[in-house]
Amino acid sequence: MTLEEERLLLRVTNLTKYYDLIIGCRNISFDLYRGEVLGIVGESGSGKSTLLNCISARMEPSAGMVEYDTRAEGLKDLFQLSEAERRMLMRTDWGFVHQNPCDGLRMGVSAGANIGERLMAVGARVYGDIRESASAWLTRVEFDTDRMDHLPRTFSGGMQQRVQIARNLVTEPRLVFMDEPTGGLDVSVQARLLDLLRKLVDDLGLSAIIVTHDLTVARMLSHRLIVMRGGEVVESGLTDQVLDDPQHPYSQLLVSSILQA
Amino acid sequence: MNEQTIPASGTPASGKTGYNFAYLDEQTKRMIRRTILKAVSIPGYQVPFGSREMPLPYGWGTGGIQVTASVIGPDDTLKVIDQGADDTTNAVSIRRFFARTAGVATTDETGEATVIQTRHRIPEEPLKHGQILVYQVPIPEPLRWLEPRESETRKMHALQEYGVMYVRLYEDISKYGHISTAYDYPVIVNSRYLMRPSPIPKFDNPKMDNNPALQLFGAGREKRIYAVPPYTSVKSLDFKDYPFEIQKWEEDCALCGAENSFLDEIIIDDQGGRMFVCSDSDYCQKRREAGYRGKDPSAPRGNELLDDAAESA
Numbered sequence: 001m002t003l004e005e006e007r008l009l010l011r012v013t014n015l016t017k018y019y020d021l022i023i024g025c026r027n028i029s030f031d032l033y034r035g036e037v038l039g040i041v042g043e044s045g046s047g048k049s050t051l052l053n054c055i056s057a058r059m060e061p062s063a064g065m066v067e068y069d070t071r072a073e074g075l076k077d078l079f080q081l082s083e084a085e086r087r088m089l090m091r092t093d094w095g096f097v098h099q100n101p102c103d104g105l106r107m108g109v110s111a112g113a114n115i116g117e118r119l120m121a122v123g124a125r126v127y128g129d130i131r132e133s134a135s136a137w138l139t140r141v142e143f144d145t146d147r148m149d150h151l152p153r154t155f156s157g158g159m160q161q162r163v164q165i166a167r168n169l170v171t172e173p174r175l176v177f178m179d180e181p182t183g184g185l186d187v188s189v190q191a192r193l194l195d196l197l198r199k200l201v202d203d204l205g206l207s208a209i210i211v212t213h214d215l216t217v218a219r220m221l222s223h224r225l226i227v228m229r230g231g232e233v234v235e236s237g238l239t240d241q242v243l244d245d246p247q248h249p250y251s252q253l254l255v256s257s258i259l260q261a
Numbered sequence: 262m263n264e265q266t267i268p269a270s271g272t273p274a275s276g277k278t279g280y281n282f283a284y285l286d287e288q289t290k291r292m293i294r295r296t297i298l299k300a301v302s303i304p305g306y307q308v309p310f311g312s313r314e315m316p317l318p319y320g321w322g323t324g325g326i327q328v329t330a331s332v333i334g335p336d337d338t339l340k341v342i343d344q345g346a347d348d349t350t351n352a353v354s355i356r357r358f359f360a361r362t363a364g365v366a367t368t369d370e371t372g373e374a375t376v377i378q379t380r381h382r383i384p385e386e387p388l389k390h391g392q393i394l395v396y397q398v399p400i401p402e403p404l405r406w407l408e409p410r411e412s413e414t415r416k417m418h419a420l421q422e423y424g425v426m427y428v429r430l431y432e433d434i435s436k437y438g439h440i441s442t443a444y445d446y447p448v449i450v451n452s453r454y455l456m457r458p459s460p461i462p463k464f465d466n467p468k469m470d471n472n473p474a475l476q477l478f479g480a481g482r483e484k485r486i487y488a489v490p491p492y493t494s495v496k497s498l499d500f501k502d503y504p505f506e507i508q509k510w511e512e513d514c515a516l517c518g519a520e521n522s523f524l525d526e527i528i529i530d531d532q533g534g535r536m537f538v539c540s541d542s543d544y545c546q547k548r549r550e551a552g553y554r555g556k557d558p559s560a561p562r563g564n565e566l567l568d569d570a571a572e573s574a
Contacts, residue, residue, distance in 0.1 A: 084420045106407075106428070113431045120431065121424025127434055127500040149435050 007033045008069060009175060009207050010055065015064035017050050024050035025231040028064070034174070037201055037208045039222030039239060041215060041254065047231035048211045049179060055209065056096055056177045057086050068175075091121050095168030099180035101160035104167070105152045111138065111163045112148040118171045137166040142196060158189040162196070169200065178210045182217055194220050215258055219243055227251045283330040283363040289313055293331035293486070297477060300488035305450030306418070307401050312484040322355060322380060323481030325397035329378045332393055332477070333359065338366045340374035345382035345523065345540030352380075369543050381444075383465040385522045385544040388474035390491065396459040398480040401487065403447045403457040423455045426498060434503055443508065449496045450489055458495075464507045464523045469495040514539045515557040517548035 010032040017024035025047035032038055040048050053059040055066050057078045066078045071093065078086060090096070098104035105114050115134040116124070124130050135145050141162040152160050161181065168176060181197065182190040198221055201208055212218055218225055218239060225242045227235040227250065235248040246252045281287065289311075296310040315323040333339065339359050343351040347369040355378060356367050368374050371386040378395040388394060404414045407425050417423070426447050433441045446463035450456045458469060459478060469476060469489060476489040489495060499505040510524045515536040522544060524537040536557060539545035 083416075087420060087422070109428055109432050110435060112435055113428045116431055117425060117428050120427040121422065123424075125427070125501050127431065127502050130431065131435070 008075070009034050009036075010069070010209075011065075011067045011075070012055055013065045013067070015051065015054055015061050015066065017047075017054055017059070018062045023047075023231040025054070025228070028233055030226060030233075030236065032175075032207055032209065034207055035205045036224065037206075037210065037222045039218035039225045040209065040211045040228060041213065041218050041225060042228035043213065043254075046228040048213075048228055050231075051228070052177055052179055052209065052211045056094065057090065058096075091118060092171045093173050093175065095173045095176035097161075097164055097168055097176060097178040097181045099183040101152065101157070101164045104164045105160065107152050110149045110151060111143070111155070114152065114163055115167045115170050118167065122171060133170060134166075137170050138163070140169075140200070141166045142192075156189075157185050158193060161185065161193060165197070165200070169204070169206075172204070174207060176206055176208045178208060178212075180212055180214075181210065182212075182214065190217075197221060215243065215255065227254065280362050282335070283333055283359065283365075284316075285313065285327065285330045289327075290331040293327055296486045297328065297331065297488065300477070300486050301475070301490050303454070304489055304493050305454030305456040305487060307485040307487045309484055310486050312481045315481065316358075317354070319482040320399060321351060322378070322397035324479030324483075324486070325378050325380070325395050325481075326355060326358070326479075327481060328395045328477050328479035328486060329359065329376060330363075332395070333363055333365060333376050335363070335365065337375045338368050338373055340368050340371065340377045340543075341379075342377065342382060342384065342541075342543075343380045344525070345384075346542040348542060370547075371543055381460055381462075382523065382540060383461060383468045385519075385539070385541040386547075387468075388472055390473040392474040394472075394474050394476045396461075396476065396478045398457070398459040398478045398485070399482075401457060401478065401480040401483050401485040403455050418454060421453070423449070423498075426455060427500070430498060430500065430503075434500070440499065440503060440505075446505075447498050449498065451493050452496075455498075456487065456489075456495075462508060462523055463497065463505075466495070466497045466505070467507065471495075510537060512537045513555060514545060514548075515555040517545045517553045518555040519545065519548060519553070 008031055013029050015028045016026050028051060040051060042048050054061040060079060067075045068078055070076050096104065112131060112134045115137055116130040119130050119133065135148060138145050138148055143159060143162045143166065152163060155163065182193055185193065194217060200206065210221055222239050225236065225239045226233050227242065227248065229250045235242060235246065235251045242251060243255055246255050292311055296308050300306065300308045312324065313327060315326055317323060339356065340347065341352040341356040343349040346352065359365055360367050371377065371384040374392065376393045376395065377384065380397045383394065402414055403426065404417055407429065408414050408417065430440050442463065444462045445457055445460045446466055448456050448458055448466060448469065458466065471492055471494060473491050475491050478487045497505040513520050514522060514524060516538050519539055522539045522541060525540045526535055526537055528535050
């Protein structure tokens with residue numbers, strides 16, 4: 001086994017998803033290594049979210065393969081795993097941060113319970129311990145622990161997003177999927193959240209796949225970029241390389257459409 | 262309904278022509294018995310069944326009645342309780358229903374009954390081998406308030422993903438400092454299925470564990486039957502540092518002086534006066550007949566309460 005293969009976490013091969021006759025995404029292949037953050041950018045309808053849903057096993061692709069380096073058995077095809085194994089993977093080794101916190105949080109239970117849920121799902125049965133780690137994680141995402149017993153709907157959008165991030169990280173996943181994690185937040189909150197995410201990814205050695213239409217987010221967080229259009233990858237490479245010297249006409253258009261300050 | 266009385270079904274209803282024994286037609290009973298067999302084989306698992314229209318509204322015990330009608334035979338003795346008492350409306354009407362349509366003997370005494378249909382309580386007197394306890398269940402799905410999708414809750418049962426149930430207990434503790442869920446307290450049956458024990462107080466939860474009687478649960482509106490076979494483990498969910506506890510009262514029963522039975526609080530005047538009495542009327546009466554007395558000197562000695570109720574009815 002080469003060094004490259006040892007560090008491999010996720011491998012996507014010729015992934016294709018059709019919605020009836022409409023193409024969601026087509027022939028997508030890439031590798032993700034440990035500790036690496038991959039950005040997927042493109043305009044609305046370019047297949048970013050379809051791709052993310054397929055590789056996070058929330059949707060079954062029409063063709064192609066997604067392999068993940070499971071802790072127990074090494075590289076395994078996700079869709080060959082049993083549903084129980086797949087759901088276990090989602091609850092423990094993976095995280096999924098939704099654009100809208102309503103999709104990722106239980107709005108009817110407190111912030112503490114939201115974070116504790118994943119621990120309880122993997123068998124934590126001591127209230128004191130659950131509460132302690134919920135509180136520790138809230139501190140880590142710079143959330144005021146005085147409010148850990150309040151319901152998420154009483155929080156601002158930025159606070160909800162922090163709770164959602166804490167909820168995902170509490171089981172110490174190795175891979176986190178993020179769908180527009182800073183969408184819908186105002187610019188100053190976005191900046192603080194981005195700082196936080198960058199710090200967490202660094203500290204924990206997380207791998208992440210981030211879908212965004214915001215090139216600033218992509219530049220700040222991701223090491224590598226994939227540019228998508230019409231369900232296909234038009235360009236990929238190191239983030240700086242793609243953003244500073246785009247080769248494909250569409251990437252050039254995307255980069256030039258950012259307002260220059 | 263099948264208007265023909267099928268002789269194979271046993272004694273026809275006493276004096277009532279036009280009804281099959283125990284109201285339901287034989288095909289329906291076979292279907293429900295098959296469902297019950299499956300439920301007994303998979304303790305705690307909710308088995309769907311073709312619930313029928315019954316001559317009483319949903320929520321009044323249509324599930325329990327269908328289960329009782331399917332398991333009862335001409336030699337059985339039926340007891341029906343509602344909130345522990347034999348003389349409440351629901352109990353009286355269901356008991357009368359089976360006395361008329363099946364002609365079976367009825368009783369108030371827990372020890373003499375072979376089939377007991379119940380709402381909200383398990384009798385205080387320990388059940389015996391050979392008895393059947395039938396619960397009326399309003400909402401069978403324990404995960405319902407946490408996960409509204411039926412497809413998802415079934416998957417959660419199949420994969421034993423019950424962590425979310427603890428979220429509810431966690432919320433209780435973080436809000437009130439203790440687990441405040443007082444009735445319909447979730448249990449794990451036979452170390453496998455999460456089950457909602459119908460709205461019995463958690464006081465009764467320990468009685469379900471390793472009980473010699475067969476326990477059947479029928480939900481008519483939701484069309485589900487589930488069961489706890491005799492001598493099956495039933496464990497209430499809890500945290501290691503917040504163990505499961507049952508309710509306690511500061512007073513004993515005012516009538517019979519019982520220290521460890523489930524007590525109802527009864528308002529006796531408009532001056533704030535109140536008394537605590539056993540919710541299980543048969544148990545309380547038996548104790549009074551045996552000479553036990555509570556602190557209320559005017560307490561009736563035996564059957565008077567029931568007799569009064571019968572007279573005024």
